[in-house]
Amino acid sequence: MKAGRPSKDAKNALDLSDVTNAPKKTVRVNFNIDEEKYIALKKHALDSRKTVTQLLTEMIDEKIVER
Incomplete structure (x- = not known):
């Protein structure tokens, strides 16, 4: 037998x-x-209860990535 x-x-x-x-x-x-x-x-990020990063990532996904 060996250890391990x-x-x-x-x-x-x-x-x-x-x-x-x-x-x-x-x-x-x-x-x-x-x-x-x-x-x-x-202000839009605050109203949406999201971070600016989340908003911009969603916008990029909608406009560019899913094309």
């Missing part, structure tokens, strides 16, 4: 990463916007 987990010796065993979805890599986007538009965007 017997399941580690199995050559064809699945790892947790084999059956779960790996998170997608994210990148940071930075751009300039007119102050009045920024304030309107923040």
